[in-house]
Amino acid sequence: MVHALEHLVVRHSLRLPVPTGPAGDGTAAARRFDAALMTAGFKLSAELIERLSGLAGPTVVETAVRTLATVRGLLGDHVRHNVHFVDFPANVPDTLDFWMACVAEAIEDGAVGTGALDRLRAGVLDLLTLPSYGRYRHTYEEMLAAHDELIAAAGDRLTVLHLGGDAEAEVSGLYLALAGSTTPLGEEHLRDLAVLAEHCADGPQPGTITVRENRAVVNRARLRVAAAPLLDTVTDVLRLACALAEGDVTLREPTRFRALSRPYRRALLTGLDAVVAASPAKLADVSAHAETWKRLGERLHPHEYPHLPHAAEVFAVARGERKVPSVDSRVEELLVRGDVTGAAELLASAAPGRLFRALDRLLRGAAEGKEQDAVLAAAERAAPEVSGRVVLSVREHVQNRAGGSPERRVFVNREGKAWVTADTRAPLGDAVRERLVEMLDAETRRRLPDPGHLLIDPEVLGVALPLSGRAATAGFGVLPRGSVSPVEGELLRFFTYWREAGRTTDHDLSALVLDENHATVTWLSYTALTDVEGKHSGDITSAPDGASEFIDLRLGAVRGTFIVPQVHVFSGEGFDEAAECFFGFMLRESAQAGRPFEPRTVRMKSDLRGPGRVALPLAFRRDDEGRWHAHWLHLYLRGTPSANRVEEHRVSIAVLLRGLLGRTPLTVRHLVALMRESGTPVTLWDGRALPDAPVTYIGLERPDGLAPGSRVLTPENLRDLLPA
Structure with a gap:
């Protein structure tokens, strides 16, 4: 089973779990493995070659086959890349000449009908009607024969594949890192977490799972091994139900709920009842997904569980039989009345994260002086309760509000869909922005752990923090x-x-x-x-x-x-x-x-x-x-x-x-500067000798030869740099 998960470790960390097998002389096989990897721009670390050389040849070969498949898939080399023009980039014709050649060939072969000829005479050309257009006219092997071998160059990429730890420990470590991530995972990483969670359900678990989508995936695995799910909001229960139905745990897309087994229904309703019993105010979250709750209720049959009355309240709210105003609606009522300070205080106590996301709006709506001071004071009190990701996101937002508002505003949603619109926001005053920046940096600095000696690859300083x-x-x-x-x-x-x-x-x-x-x-x-x-x-x-x-x-x-x-x-x-x-x-x-x-x-x-x-x-x-x-x-x-x-x-x-490109993102440079201000020793690595003592290394790739005990942060796990 662990072998089946080995590719996840390689893909996420560029480490190969310690190969196991009978001892022997695998030196020759290890060298062939290394040579094969180099054709793909990878290389085995010295430590990994040494380990493989002590294993029997067949074991090394089996390891090589699995690893090469993973590496080639990473690069896109797992498929055959053909081209329309066999000797590209040589001899690519002029566009019009090529089109006319396709037309001439079609006419000569009688492949163009009378109607198409009439359209051609009128100046209309439909390329898709031409038999020689848009299709490969040679095999992949013929294309390869038309090209010389690649000549090695000093600038060719060479990525080192490092020796990892015990396979089970590597898989568990990857699971803990993904499940405990402080930023939402992309779709592929979320799918990987689902696979890992099934395997690691009985093993060590993260101390906290702050990202709700991650929690839903982990909870599904916990239910399948009869462990209690981790639930502290009603929406946690809804996400878990979506996970059980193989639906969208982000709740962006509607999920088609299926019939659930009685143990699953009991677990969902019991969890829902406990959440509401502990905090009835959390019923306010139901209205945000009322239609989804109503569809789920048809599958859960809450009326069959009269001993869980608090769970039934959730569906009463969803159906509109009971009114529970949400925090957002209460905030809007206060803002309509002009009570900006009251809105800030409500958010600070009930939803600190939402307060931070609404700071720009609240500060623009507040009168200068005491009212703005009250909003900022509420934010300062709430700051310790806000996730590090949100603190940094607001910091990035504020630094891009300098000098007034630009003419255009760019929006990018969670799916990467982008659009531009006119920016009609009033500017934030310099004093307000400076106070916000000072507060946000102080909060981030307070949360940053002591990394010890920092060794930095200068090229990583321009990498944006993965806030999403x-x-x-x-x-x-x-x-x-x-x-x-x-x-x-x-x-x-x-x-x-x-x-x-x-x-x-x-x-x-x-x-x-x-x-x-x-x-x-x-x-x-x-x-x-x-x-x-x-x-x-x-x-x-x-x-x-x-x-x-x-x-x-x-x-x-x-x-x-x-x-x-x-x-x-x-x-x-x-x-x-x-x-x-x-x-x-x-x-x-x-x-x-x-x-x-x-x-x-x-x-x-x-x-x-x-x-x-x-x-x-x-x-x-x-x-x-x-x-x-x-x-x-x-x-x-x-x-x-x-x-x-x-x-x-x-x-x-x-x-x-x-x-x-007119925006300034928050980069690794920002966090390194805050750590330096806190007294952390920082060295910019020149690519030569590495320190003998353990360090925290931050770079684009892990260098070969770091001292044992070093912590490594590269783009694959850069999310671990963000404070919780």
Whole structure:
């Protein structure tokens, strides 16, 4: 069973649990394992090679097979990436020449009917009616034969795979880290937690589970081993019911409840009764999900449990038979009466987190002087009861309110869906902002643990704090939304892959180039295969067995300041419907050659699983000194139901990009500065010798050779840096 979970440990931590098996001489097999990993840009640590060398050869081979499959899946190398033009990026034709060649071939073969010819004479061309358009015209093996081997370069990525601990301990540690996360998890991590929770239900548990979605997943596993669920709000019970029905524990999407066994019904109603009996005021939360409660009541049959009267009250509130005003409605009543101070006091006592989220509104509505002071005083009293994630989120919000309000305001919801609207908010006064910043920093500083000696990779300082689980998607080399990272290389190559689940599906890869004022310079897409900047690999219009598209850009030739890669749903299944869908980028030197997809040049691969029909994974910006940087977005635009193209969305994307890049995210640099102010010794690592004593290392990757007992924080577990 533990072997079945080994891939989760590798994927989340880049550590391989201690392999077990008969002793022997596995030196040769370990070297072959290492060589195979290096073709994918990975390498075994010296400690891991030593461990494997002491095992029998067959054991090493079995370990290698499992690990290589996991690593290749991380990079997107588990599928075959073909291209429309067999020797891409060489010999990509001009767009119009290519289209005319497809037309000529169709006419010559008699594949164009009379109606299509009439439309052609009228100047209308439907590319999808041309037999040679949008389909691979060669096999994967023929494509490989058209390309030379990749030449090794000093800039190729090399990621070290480290030796972990005992397999059971590694699995348990990963479970505790995910379950006890202080930030909501993304969809993939939540699914991984569900698998781990089933395995670890009888083992050690986190001291606290603050994220409610995590708690629902853990509670389902606890019920299945007859352990009491962890419930302290009525919504905890509702989330658990959704988990048991394989529904959405975030409560964003409706869940179709199924018939529940009597033990499960009894457990849910008993938990609900206990929560309400302990705090009747929590009935106020029912109205927020009244319809869902009513549908759940049809499955739970609370009337069969007369000895649980408090549980029955929940359904009475949901049906409107009993009125229990929510905290939000009471706050709105106070604000309508102009009692801002009363609203702040109510939130401070009943919902401290909501008070912090409403601070901007309350301070704008309060009169200057005593009323604003009262709101700030209420926030200062409530601060110790607010989660660290919310404290930091408000801190980020406040620092972006400096200098008044911008003309446009960008919103990004939990699913990564983004939109822009006019900003009509009144500015916050400088004195108010300064007092807020001082209070928020003091509260964060108070909560930060003593990390001992901090060793920092300077490149991690620009990484945004993962304040939301949807701030980044699952994949490899992915950083949270708002992060900035350097990009070094001559060639930048984007790739996307999709595989349809049931309907013919066409996803299109495009790249938009903008100048310093966000005006369009050019773009590369299926409608513009070549330009000064680079080339497009060609349009593929269906993917029953999977399909790939690539864009090759010469960074030195780019005429603009911004490069915005994007994936459009032209037809068929959306990103959250396709069987598989991901995006990534590679960096190469011009003389390296190689296949269109070379795993050891992959710098990032992220899943595309959001709403909308246009995906914006990240953007690239050239600074005043000519150096390129990646700005991580992880956004989705609504788009249109079909025929999405870069031409139609370039203006809205430019507006969105201007607003997003005008914001200043809260980064690792902020927390490191607070720890330094508290007296923590901080060393910026130059990449050379490592300290002999244990340290807390924060970087993009774990270096090989850290002293035993060191704590390591990389993007895979950066959420652990946030104070509780």
